[in-house]
Amino acid sequence: MNTGDTGALGAIGEHRIRLTEHEALSNLHTVLQLCAAGELRCSEKTARPSAATVRAVGSQLAHGDFYLHDPISSFAWPLIIQAGGLAKIDGGRLRLTPKGRTALRRLPAEVISQLWQRWLTHAVIDEFSRIEQIKGQRAHNVLTSAKNRRETVARALAGCPPGEWIGVDSLFMSMRRKRLNPNIARSEMALWKLYLVDPQYGSLGYDGYHRWEILEGRYTLAVLFEYAGTLGLLDLGYLHPTGARTDFHDNWGGDDLDALSRYDGLKEIRLNALGCYALGLTDTYQPPTDDEIAPALKVLPNLDVVATGTLLPGDQLLLSAYAEHTADRVWTLTAASLLAAIDAGRPLEDLTAFLAQRTDHELPGSLRTVIDDVTRRATQLTDHGHALVIECTDPALTALITRDRALRSLCRPIGDRHLAVPLDREPKFRKALLKLGYALPGQPTP
Structure with missing residues (x-):
């Protein structure tokens, strides 16, 4: 058993304990700096990080990702900071927002607490989509609201004993007993659209094929491992996912899969001090004492x-x-x-x-x-933004326009024959120009 934060796990069968609190406080700062440097790219359409971005984040994490060849934390961070409003996609790159720049100067624990609360209601993707072995998720009207599912898992997490290890199967039992069910499928009919390997033979609609551990359980593991773990709310005990769980082997096609999800290796969790603070169980937070801070x-x-x-x-x-x-x-x-x-x-x-x-x-x-x-x-130069540059035929026309009561506030003279019109004022400028008896050919700049 490995009980220290010594980097990503690669060997099958090795058990690792990961104390995530300290590294999350460091990783938050690192990911924000990567954004500030323009190093992170995400899809404009899906908001998901590119493969190069996942590698870039993984290479900078304090103790690496949880696994060597299957990104979890390095995939989650770009999504988390987007959900928290700390960065937005601009031209395919993640750029810090003013809120993100402010976060660089704030206490990391406060930022992480707000990121967790914001992620619950504004997450960029449905976490269940990361369980790729379960097919049919994109079919119409199949999945329930991811927001409701997240909040359900968060309530279950808040009920864990602080500072004590709890096995994930024990957590599953507790959730079912308390009726904290992050229901995945909208209906019994929707279950038939979800499947393993083959849409007919592997459908999860058959009796016994949609057990709680397969759907609700896997979703819970994804939330705990990829998001709560990444943010440092939980200490984690985990194995390589291959062969870690066998609860799906009775499903048709299950024997052909090494694991049902990348999260199958998560075995136990421990709610730490940062988690208690982020979940609102404590009012204050004392960061860990370490020379690295x-x-x-x-x-x-x-x-x-x-x-x-x-x-x-x-x-x-x-x-x-x-x-x-x-x-x-x-x-x-x-x-x-x-x-x-x-x-x-x-x-x-x-x-x-x-x-x-x-x-x-x-x-x-x-x-x-x-x-x-x-x-x-x-500070000797000021950026006033983009402008439309218009050339006049003679200085007299320039003077006429810049002295007109309606037009003078919509443009600025550049020399004696040119005008600069801010793009956001162009429609008003054109309208006022018509009233003066002149027209600017072409359409307004979009």
């Missing part, structure tokens, strides 16, 4: 930032956004690197707040001087 940095007068302690992946990502990685444990800040960070949408306040938290000395005056100079240069 506040890694040591030293900022030298020559603007080298030296790591004198352990740097978490998220901290390395943040430093690399503002400075050049010049040696194994050294990042060098320059005016050029700071200007590039501002151009990429990274505020300097995030850097100074980070350095103040990670150092035990006053930041050198040379850094303050460079930051002040860069800030001054960055």
Whole structure:
């Protein structure tokens, strides 16, 4: 048995205990930094992360994903931060929202608590869709509301004894006894549309083929493992999914499957302090004591930032956004690197707040001087957004338009023959221009 957080599990039969609380606090920061760096891509249509994004997240997680070759946590994180409003898809990439940027400066436990509550009602996908061996899910009017199912599992989770291990089969029994059933199929008829391997012979509509453990149980495992576990609410005891559960072998085609889901290996859970806080069972939260939470940095007068302690992946990502990685444990800040960070949408306040938290000395005056100079240069230009540029035939027409009572607030002169019209004011500009007796050919910009 492996009882430590030593990375992803790969061997069949090996049992691992994963203490998720500390790593989730770190991983939240890391994933937000990956978003800030524009490293994460998701489908505009489905909102699901790309394979490259899943690999990128997995490579940066504090102790890796739960399994070596079957992503769980690295798949869940991009969906969780979308559901929480911390990031949105823009041009195929996940971009931090203002709420997401604020989250970088907030206590991680508070952010995780709000992410859990938000995910319950605003999740991006139906978690049951991740149990791919059960086919027919996309048929019309088959599945119940995922929101109701999530809330049911959350109530069951809140009823677990804090700090005590409970086997998932014992949890299943408790849920059924308390009638906490995250019903999957809308009706008995809907069950016939769900199947394993073959839609006729493997249909779950047959008696005994749709046992609670197969449908409601697998959904519960998905919620516990992929979301509650990823957010650090539960400590997990798990095996490789291959052969971990045999409750589906009596179903037609079940013998041909190594596992019914990637979550089959989850054997026991333990509600930890972070979980109690996120579920509203406690009002306060004390983070775990560990030197990794506040890694040591030293900022030298020559603007080298030296790591004198352990740097978490998220901290390395943040430093690399503002400075050049010049040696194994050294990042060098320059005016050029700071200007590039501002151009990429990274505020300097995030850097100074980070350095103040990670150092035990006053930041050198040379850094303050460079930051002040860069800030001054960055505030001398203002982005007013996109505009339509219109050329007039002569300065007299330009003057006529810019002095008109209706038009002067809708445009700005550029030199003596050009006008700039903000795109959101173009329809009003065209309408007022017609009243003046002129027309701009073409259609308004959409």
